[in-house]
Amino acid sequence: MISNLKIAIIGCGNLGTSIASGLLMREDFDPKNLTLTKRNTASLAEFEAKGVHVHSDNLSAAQYADLVLLGVKPYNVTNILREIKPVLDPKKQLLISLATGITLKEMYGVLDAQTVTFRAMPNIAADIQESITCVCHEQANPIQLEQVKELFDSIGFTISIDENLMEAATVLGACGIAYVLRFMRAMIQGGIQIGFDSVTASKIVNQTVKGAAELMIQKNVHPEAAIDKVTTPKGCTIVGLNEMEHQGFSSAMVRGVIASYDKIAK
Numbered sequence: 708m709i710s711n712l713k714i715a716i717i718g719c720g721n722l723g724t725s726i727a728s729g730l731l732m733r734e735d736f737d738p739k740n741l742t743l744t745k746r747n748t749a750s751l752a753e754f755e756a757k758g759v760h761v762h763s764d765n766l767s768a769a770q771y772a773d774l775v776l777l778g779v780k781p782y783n784v785t786n787i788l789r790e791i792k793p794v795l796d797p798k799k800q801l802l803i804s805l806a807t808g809i810t811l812k813e814m815y816g817v818l819d820a821q822t823v824t825f826r827a828m829p830n831i832a833a834d835i836q837e838s839i840t841c842v843c844h845e846q847a848n849p850i851q852l853e854q855v856k857e858l859f860d861s862i863g864f865t866i867s868i869d870e871n872l873m874e875a876a877t878v879l880g881a882c883g884i885a886y887v888l889r890f891m892r893a894m895i896q897g898g899i900q901i902g903f904d905s906v907t908a909s910k911i912v913n914q915t916v917k918g919a920a921e922l923m924i925q926k927n928v929h930p931e932a933a934i935d936k937v938t939t940p941k942g943c944t945i946v947g948l949n950e951m952e953h954q955g956f957s958s959a960m961v962r963g964v965i966a967s968y969d970k971i972a973k
């Protein structure tokens with residue numbers, strides 16, 4: 708059970724704090740089992756006030772944890788691995804890197820071959836336990852994989868994938884939330900132009916996007932099948948949708964996904 712394990716997030720910035728917030732929403736999770744590190748800890752004061760251990764000592768955070776999450780930027784991963792390697796015991800800690808584009812092979816360039824290491828790619832909706840997290844590993848046993856899945860299931864949903872899809876998972880799941888938010892902002896701006904104040908436009912757009920996502924999830928339908936139910940022949944929806952396509956809407960999205968992927972893929 709995750710609630711019995713000690714968890715450290717080393718390099719607790721934007722993503723780390725989202726994960727920490729999501730974990731603390733679990734009723735059975737004791738804040739004392741969570742340690743967060745960064746060099747400047749002032750931004751983590753609200754977690755400290757809840758009983759979470761907050762400090763800058765990566766070595767002790769890693770030493771006393773069962774699950775060690777690396778939340779630092781990709782260019783810091785190697786240095787942090789070198790720093791904590793002396794306290795990593797293959798029989799104790801599972802190491803989970805959240806870093807974009809850093810492969811297991813690169814990490815094993817620093818780590819002992821016996822260290823059980825995962826890559827995980829959540830998104831910032833971890834904050835409200837609505838992340839999608841893709842995970843991969845090289846040598847975890849089923850119990851270890853289950854522990855990691857339980858960790859990420861407690862902040863959303865978890866999918867186990869091959870490592871060669873981790874960069875694609877980063878784009879679709881982690882960058883993806885930003886694409887959707889930009890789409891929502893544009894829709895709000897359109898709503899303001901046709902008469903709503905921004906607060907009301909936001910409320911309508913938020914619930915509309917949530918409703919669309921829930922329809923897809925709960926009814927398991929293809930988007931185009933649901934779109935067919937909205938597009939009255941000669942009606943206003945199809946006119947709007949076709950104008951968006953004339954302006955390159957789908958093409959812009961596909962090209963954006965590919966541009967993000969090209970930026971990560973080496």
Ligand SMILES: NC(=O)C1=CN([C@@H]2O[C@H](COP(=O)(O)OP(=O)(O)OC[C@H]3O[C@@H](n4cnc5c(N)ncnc54)[C@H](OP(=O)(O)O)[C@@H]3O)[C@@H](O)[C@H]2O)C=CC1
Pocket residue numbers: 717718719720721722723744745746747748765777778779780781783805806807828829830831881882
């Ligand atoms: N943001 C996102 O949505 C997603 C990010 N990722 C990946 O997660 C990782 C973190 O991203 P993000 O949270 O956005 O980045 P942030 O910069 O917000 O967080 C990284 C944190 O690491 C801390 N840090 C830097 N050096 C050290 C050190 N030596 N010891 C301890 N802490 C240190 C920094 O704080 P300080 O300077 O105070 O030490 C900072 O808060 C990246 O590798 C990214 O690729 C993956 C999926 C989604």
Ligand SMILES: O=C(O)[C@@H]1CCC=N1
Pocket residue numbers: 807877881882
């Ligand atoms: O933009 C980035 O590089 C990171 C990876 C996914 C989300 N943020």
